[in-house]
Amino acid sequence: xxxxxxxxxxxxxxxxxxxxxxxxxxxxxxxxxxxxxxxxxxxxxxxxxxxxxxxxxxxxxxxxxxxxxxxxxxxxxxxxxxxxxxxxxxxxxxxxxxxxxxxxxxxxxxxxxxxxxxxxxxxxxxxxxxxxxxxxxxxxxxxxxxxxxxxxxxxxxxxxxxxxxxxxxxxxxxxxxxxxxxxxxxxxxxxxxxxxxxxxxxxxxxxxxxxxxxxxxxxxxxxxxxxxxxxxxxxxxxxxxxxxxxxxxxxxxxxxxxxxxxxxxxxxxxxxxxxxxxxxxxxxxxxxxxxxxxxxxxxxxxxxxxxxxxxxxxxxxxxxxxxxxxxxxxxxxxxxxxxxxxxxxxxxxxxxxxxxxxxxxxxxxxxxxxxxxxxxxxxxxxxxxxxxxxxxxxxxxx
Numbered sequence: 001x002x003x004x005x006x007x008x009x010x011x012x013x014x015x016x017x018x019x020x021x022x023x024x025x026x027x028x029x030x031x032x033x034x035x036x037x038x039x040x041x042x043x044x045x046x047x048x049x050x051x052x053x054x055x056x057x058x059x060x061x062x063x064x065x066x067x068x069x070x071x072x073x074x075x076x077x078x079x080x081x082x083x084x085x086x087x088x089x090x091x092x093x094x095x096x097x098x099x100x101x102x103x104x105x106x107x108x109x110x111x112x113x114x115x116x117x118x119x120x121x122x123x124x125x126x127x128x129x130x131x132x133x134x135x136x137x138x139x140x141x142x143x144x145x146x147x148x149x150x151x152x153x154x155x156x157x158x159x160x161x162x163x164x165x166x167x168x169x170x171x172x173x174x175x176x177x178x179x180x181x182x183x184x185x186x187x188x189x190x191x192x193x194x195x196x197x198x199x200x201x202x203x204x205x206x207x208x209x210x211x212x213x214x215x216x217x218x219x220x221x222x223x224x225x226x227x228x229x230x231x232x233x234x235x236x237x238x239x240x241x242x243x244x245x246x247x248x249x250x251x252x253x254x255x256x257x258x259x260x261x262x263x264x265x266x267x268x269x270x271x272x273x274x275x276x277x278x279x280x281x282x283x284x285x286x287x288x289x290x291x292x293x294x295x296x297x298x299x300x301x302x303x304x305x306x307x308x309x310x311x312x313x314x315x316x317x318x319x320x321x322x323x324x325x326x327x328x329x330x331x332x333x334x335x336x337x338x339x340x341x342x343x344x345x346x347x348x349x350x351x352x353x354x355x356x357x358x359x360x361x362x363x364x365x366x367x368x369x370x371x372x373x374x375x376x377x378x379x380x381x382x383x384x385x386x387x388x389x390x391x392x393x394x395x396x397x398x
Contacts, residue, residue, distance in 0.1 A: 020205060026355040028058040028347065031094030032082075034066040034381055035101060041069035041332035042100045042339060044118070044144075047080040049344040054081030056348060063091045070336040098114035098343065102126060102141075108133045114374065116356055117141045118343065120156070121371060121382070124296065128386045135375035140356060144343060144378065147369035158205055159338040163328045165209025165265070168291045169198075169217065169241040171327070172261040175289050175313065182320065183287040185260055189218025196220070199255045201275050201300055203230035203244070206293050208237055212265050222255050223276075225266070247275060257283050264300040271298035278302045278317075286318040288304065296325035360393065 030053065032045050043066055045053075046177070050060050057103045064086040074084050085091060092110035097103070098118045103111065108130070114137075134141060145237035148154045169187070176182035176196075189195045196219040200207045203225035211221050215238065222243040225231055231244045247252050256262060256276065262284070266272055272294040281290070281303045292304040303316045307323040309330060314321050328335040346366055353359040353366075360367045371379035376391040383390035 013102060013303065026351050026353075027277045028096055028351050029094050030058065030098055030347070031061045031091040032063065032066050032098055033088065033091045033107070036064040036071070036104075037069045037097060040101045040326070041329045042097045042336045043067045043070050043072065043332075044100055044336070044339050044343055046070075046337055046340040047072055047076040047082075049340045050077055050080040050082045052344055053347065056351070058347075058351065059083065061085060061091055061094055063088060067336075069330045072333075072336075075255075076370060098347070100339070102130065104131060105129060108137065108139070111137055111139055114138050114140070118144060118347075120145045122296075123382070123385055126386075128388065131372070131377060131382075131386060131388055134372050135377075138375045139372060140374055141372040142366065142369040143371050143379070144339070144369060145198070146371060147290035147346070147365060149368075155342045159342060160328050160335060162209045163331060163335055163338065164293050165206040165211075166213045167327050167331055168210050168263050168265075168293055169208070169261075170396055171214040171322060172198075172263070172289045172291050173217070176260065177324065180313075182289070183260070187214070187217040187219060196261065197259040198222070199224070199252075199259040199262045200265060201225070201247075201263065202267075202294075203227060203234045204265060204267075207263070208234050208263035210265065210293075211242060212238055214261075215242065219261075222259075223254070224252055249280075252276070253280050253283060256280055257285070259288060260285065260290045261291065262301075264290070264294050264304070266300045267294050267297045272300045274298075274300060274302050275305075277302045281319055282317045284317070284319050286314070287323065288319050290319055291322045295323040299323065 006199045034193050053060055060082045062082045062084050064074055064084055078084050089110055092107060096116050100120055102119045102121055103117060117139060144156045167225060173187040174180055176185045178184040185196055187196050198219045198221045200210055200223045203223055207223060211223060214221050223234060224245050224247045226247050248393055290301055292301050294301045295304055295306060304321055304323050305314055306325060307314060309324055312322055312324050350359050350366060353363055370393055371382050373393060377383045377388045378391055378393040380390055
């Protein structure tokens with residue numbers, strides 16, 4: 001009796017076995033330069049992170065004094081396994097550079113051709129020349145604050161926004177003291193004393209953390225935002241219900257006239273929208289406080305101006321304005337730890353992928369932060385901002 005076979009003779013011939021070839025793990029040589037402490041006091045890699053990286057066989061070269069502003073000594077870094085050098089050129093000669101602010105034009109000149117830079121990208125501080133120099137030296141660059149997952153969550157931005165939100169209330173509390181020429185109000189719910197009134201513009205991460213901190217101190221909080229979904233999420237995340245409203249001029253003006261502290265936490269794609277006009281500020285209480293957290297994005301108060309940590313406030317129409325663009329560097333150690341917690345696992349993942357080329361092929365998270373690939377601009381918003389040629393990063397993956 002004959003049986004028909006579902007296989008042909010060719011199918012029955014033994015075939016070669018195909019095995020998956022895993023990417024070889026790479027060893028990183030990371031340079032951490034010293035920041036300009038007048039502008040930036042944070043550091044991207046803490047001694048604890050150095051210990052983790054060196055335990056995996058990676059080398060970390062720290063410029064002498066890089067962690068001083070964040071209260072990390074060279075001795076702590078050395079004990080953790082880092083190499084310490086006073087030679088700036090040697091640090092920038094590493095193939096991977098990790099720093100908080102983007103490298104200056106002079107620092108780019110010190111970079112090795114085809115080097116990789118990890119940093120935040122502060123677009124308002126950069127110029128077209130910055131990107132021209134990156135292109136000339138074929139530098140690849142990853143914007144830490146551009147890195148996001150498939151759900152649109154930005155880890156570094158979220159962490160720093162939490163710090164900025166909490167800090168805005170602490171700063172306002174300091175400015176209200178008579179020592180700082182404030183009205184002498186205390187952020188607290190004292191029996192028989194009316195609580196401090198706080199108005200917050202925005203319902204994002206900064207606003208949520210500012211609102212929670214103010215509530216915990218006993219203040220009355222009102223939040224304004226035009227997104228009902230954001231307001232609903234904010235209400236659900238806070239310990240108890242607060243007053244919320246869409247941005248309507250009459251209602252906002254009434255709230256501002258009564259408040260002791262107003263916090264601006266609305267950002268825009270290119271510039272923060274101006275929500276509070278000069279006329280509205282004129283109607284605020286004498287001695288009221290404005291903390292414009294969105295000042296680095298243009299600010300959402302018409303009267304806001306950029307200030308510095310050395311001279312943090314100006315007074316207009318009797319209202320004290322705080323317009324320091326980098327609030328988190330005021331709490332540089334906390335911010336440094338937060339940044340390091342995000343960057344260190346990404347560096348380890350980068351090494352496990354086998355380097356830059358393999359990473360942009362198989363790792364969406366890190367690839368999302370790449371804005372320069374060997375000098376070619378691969379981030380659309382950067383290209384539009386500076387009117388540069390744009391190349392889709394997906395053209396270089398396979």
